[in-house]
Amino acid sequence: MSKSPLKTSDFDYDLPPERIAQTPVEPRHNARLLVMWRDRPDLEHARFWDIGRYLAPGDLLVVNETRVIPARIWARKPSGGRVELLLLKKMNEEAWEALVGGKRIRPFLSLRVEGGPTAEVVADLGGSRRLIRFSEPIEPYLPHIGLMPLPPYIHEPLRDPERYQTVFARQPGSAAAPTAGLHFTPELIEHLKQQGIRFAGLILHIGLDTFAPVTEEDPTQHHIHTEWCELPPETARLVNETKRAGKRVVAVGTTSVRALETAARHGAPGDWVAPFAGPTDLFILPGFEFRVVDALVTNFHLPRSTLLMLVSAFAGRERILEVYREAIRLNYRFYSFGDAMLIL
Structure with a gap:
């Protein structure tokens, strides 16, 4: 070629x-x-x-x-550590591909969304991407708990x-x-x-x-x-x-x-x-x-x-x-x- x-x-x-x-x-x-x-x-x-x-x-x-969508949300690990989730793509009614910010965010880890449902890390998709499954659809919560994901070059x-x-x-x-x-x-x-x-x-x-x-x-x-x-x-x-x-x-x-x-x-x-x-x-x-x-x-x-x-x-x-x-x-x-x- x-x-x-x-x-x-x-x-x-x-x-x-x-x-x-x-x-x-x-x-x-x-x-x-x-x-x-x-x-x-x-x-x-x-x-x-x-x-x-x-x-x-x-x-x-x-x-x-x-x-x-106001796709930037936060969750807590069982240890109390805070995790940032940026929802990227809806895979089905409960599962989303997300970027995660935090340490040791591995498959099977349980999370509790601040102001929302529980969730589980289903798969490591490489880098900081994870497949997250929520216990119920997350969309109804987003207007109340989510922030707008502005591009990384906008600081205001x-x-x-x-x-x-x-x-x-x-x-x-x-x-x-x-x-x-x-x-x-x-x-x-x-x-x-x-x-x-x-x-x-x-x-x-x-x-x-x-x-x-x-x-x-x-x-x-x-x-x-x-x-x-x-x-x-x-x-x-x-x-x-x-x-x-x-x-x-x-x-x-x-x-x-x-x-x-x-x-x-x-x-x-x-x-x-x-x-x-x-x-x-x-x-x-x-x-x-x-x-x-x-x-x-x-x-x-x-x-x-x-x-x-x-x-x-x-x-x-x-x-x-x-x-x-x-x-x-x-x-x-x-x-x-x-x-x-x-x-x-």
């Missing part, structure tokens, strides 16, 4: 720490928007509220309607937990927010709809692996995280209708890209996508052929991350890194609470 010409170091860049946004902009639609075209060198600088200037009637914005406490939810959020299941959607407000959505721009929803539940850097020298050897997604029939219909009409499908966030291009694997002849529900392991690297997505709304991503690789596949690695350097020079805010890009 031939060695991949890609190297993970090809997706590295230097970001001054002060460029990492610690708090969100208010109102949400006042974030800055960097607009780039893939077929010409132009860049434009606007506010997110102005995004409609770059869209046309009949274009379809596809948003991720997942909701972040969040005064309003809803600020780490999109206005589209409706189905709980994510350990992180689909941050490109954080810039939308009800006022902006109504403004865009009046312009003839349509919206459609899908679900992709995001795991914390989304923040994990690729550590392998050859990114094709990286084991991509699997995430659950659902493209409902109505969204599939709107996507196919939009494509047939020669209008653009605009993915809001890399998670929407991943779900749409996964659904493209299941499209019937004459259609671009088919309704789909299940896990996706799609890893989008430069060289990937996009079948559905025509434009992308996204934030600025971490060096060496699978998300930076995805936007590089969409717009070209050298071009993206050049635009990132310009964004740093112009004091754009990076990462989850940062500013946005529109890639056309």
Whole structure:
């Protein structure tokens, strides 16, 4: 098998720490928007509220309607020692894959969740991951005992937990927010709809692996995280209708890209996508052929991350890194609470 010409170091860049946004902009639609075209060198600088200037009637914005769960909880061992649990993925009604913080968290250890049910460590999944089985479903307790799992690079406490939810959020299941959607407000959505721009929803539940850097020298050897997604029939219909009409499908966030291009694997002849529900392991690297997505709304991503690789596949690695350097020079805010890009 031939060695991949890609190297993970090809997706590295230097970001001054002060460029990492610690708090969100208010109102949400006042974030800055960097607009780039893939077929010409132009860049434009606007506010997110102005995004409609770059869209046309009949274009379809596809948003991720997942909701972040307050997944950081605490438990006590029989010895009294405190254990932090970060719920990552629901395996069945009682069992979750979780990251654990604490010593000697081994299989068969009993835990009592503070303010919640008892639990048992069922399996060691490697590193700090464990399979935890609760004595009853944990979800009803989470609004009362859980904290929002902010990304590790955000050090400021969040005064309003809803600020780490999109206005589209409706189905709980994510350990992180689909941050490109954080810039939308009800006022902006109504403004865009009046312009003839349509919206459609899908679900992709995001795991914390989304923040994990690729550590392998050859990114094709990286084991991509699997995430659950659902493209409902109505969204599939709107996507196919939009494509047939020669209008653009605009993915809001890399998670929407991943779900749409996964659904493209299941499209019937004459259609671009088919309704789909299940896990996706799609890893989008430069060289990937996009079948559905025509434009992308996204934030600025971490060096060496699978998300930076995805936007590089969409717009070209050298071009993206050049635009990132310009964004740093112009004091754009990076990462989850940062500013946005529109890639056309």
